[in-house]
Amino acid sequence: MEYLHTMVRVADLDRALAFYVDAFGLEEVRRIENEKGRFTLVFLAAPGDVDRAKSEKSPMVELTYNWDPEEYSGGRNFGHLAYQVEDIYAFCEKLKNAGITINRPPRDGHMAFVRSPDGISIEILQKGPAKPQQEPWASMENTGTW
Ligand SMILES: C[C@@H](O)C(=O)SC[C@H](NC(=O)CC[C@H](N)C(=O)O)C(=O)NCC(=O)O
Ligand code: NI
Numbered sequence: 001m002e003y004l005h006t007m008v009r010v011a012d013l014d015r016a017l018a019f020y021v022d023a024f025g026l027e028e029v030r031r032i033e034n035e036k037g038r039f040t041l042v043f044l045a046a047p048g049d050v051d052r053a054k055s056e057k058s059p060m061v062e063l064t065y066n067w068d069p070e071e072y073s074g075g076r077n078f079g080h081l082a083y084q085v086e087d088i089y090a091f092c093e094k095l096k097n098a099g100i101t102i103n104r105p106p107r108d109g110h111m112a113f114v115r116s117p118d119g120i121s122i123e124i125l126q127k128g129p130a131k132p133q134q135e136p137w138a139s140m141e142n143t144g145t146w
Pocket of ligand 1: 037
């Protein structure tokens with residue numbers, strides 16, 4: 001058995017791709033437009049997973065965009081998507097500069113949380129040992145929930 005993907009529904013595909021691809025840095029691996037079902041699927045992989053995702057299977061996020069508007073209530077039972085990064089401070093700085101709120105700042109040099117435009121919580125973890133604490137992150141407060 002292999003883990004393939006996690007599917008999340010998005011209310012606005014362009015807004016979701018601006019977040020996941022332009023700001024967060026995931027790459028589109030494939031897209032399925034289903035005229036009959038009136039929906040679009042977009043599979044996204046982290047840059048380090050793209051080749052594996054293209055050639056075989058690799059953990060991906062599957063965005064589902066239903067062409068006919070639907071209400072998506074944020075089920076608390078869904079926790080988060082998680083990614084590890086080389087430099088959590090630089091990654092969070094990039095997100096912050098793209099206008100994304102860092103709901104749980106990386107005060108400890110190890111873990112941060114943001115939310116997608118549809119309210120999906122995303123955990124960002126420092127690859128390897130935690131980085132030494134540094135300002136302004138060390139004294140930043142949490143913003144909202146994650
Ligand atoms: C391609 C494969 O990975 C899929 O996930 S297709 C599963 C299929 N998706 C849809 O029909 C998308 C549109 C639908 N209106 C929806 O919002 O899901 C499906 O069976 N989805 C049902 C589900 O609960 O995932
Ligand atoms: Ni799927």
